[in-house]
Amino acid sequence: MENNSLHIPRQDHAGVYVPPPMIYVVTFFLSIGLQRVAPLPSAWLGTGTAHAARWVIVAIGLLLLLSALWRFAISRNTLITVKPAKSLQTTGVYAFSRNPMYLALLIMFTAIAFFKGNSWTFLMIAPLMFVVQTYVIRKEEQYLQRAFGEEFSRYKGKVRRWL
Template identity: 35%
Template sequence: MGATHGGYTYLMANRNPVLRPRTLMLPPAPYAVAVLGGWWLDRYQLSLPLDLGAATRPLGWLAVALGLALFIWTLWTFARHRTTVNPYGGASALCTGGPFRFSRNPIYLGDWFILAGVSLLLGTVWPLVFAPLIWITIRFGVIRHEEAHLEAKFGDAYRDYTTRVRRWI
């Protein structure tokens, strides 16, 4: 599939879901915006404290650690299968083992743990207030395109996988 312009043919890689997903944004961006925006709103506009007493900080660190562990486990799984973690790159293998046995999106699941943990560590509810917007952005700006790419590239193997493993948990 290509486009011709001035006698030259250009490969339409950006539109072909077999070659790569058409991801609209870098996936950590909405989480970072929520954390920074939440911190700013809490500090300078309206404080919405999140305080679970003495458990607040340990629970925050535990959630961050769980999120990072899930991220590292997923990276290790990608490396073992020699495929990319790059949300703009095409997958060379369909990962169904490791954390992908439990979630089709373990990195994004880890990001949710980190968001909750950072909210606890900052002591504000604000980043969590943005959770519905983050979910919509990730679901339709990233995951939809990744799923289209995986289905176009791996076909029935991917469709079978989606019947066995939930999108989140």
């Protein structure tokens, strides 16, 4: 028996309900709270090398973030993780990293650690990467595999997740 009913495609998306930038912000404020509760020495952040490094890190992070946002803007793709992607980003900065926005946010997080002068912020980098990798990137990659199939498989085989 043939089914002649009209098939309406389900609106699939990554299922990441917490905006990823919020994960970075919450982690930062958690590091500030930890510094108040259990202070760690941060004198090394006041060195001349640290002051110079923070501006270089900010510039790299901003350049990477703006490049990634530009790719989304010109392709009219969405940044909202609970909406379906219109296209797979594979050119520009996406030819070097599958997740340049998250990498840029991590770089900016590191720069803020230099500006704030908080060792806890540096210690939170690894847990932050774990959460982003587990909660955000894994879900997004599963979605992109469903949505773009072999095209995403080829892309994933050529371009690394972070760098």
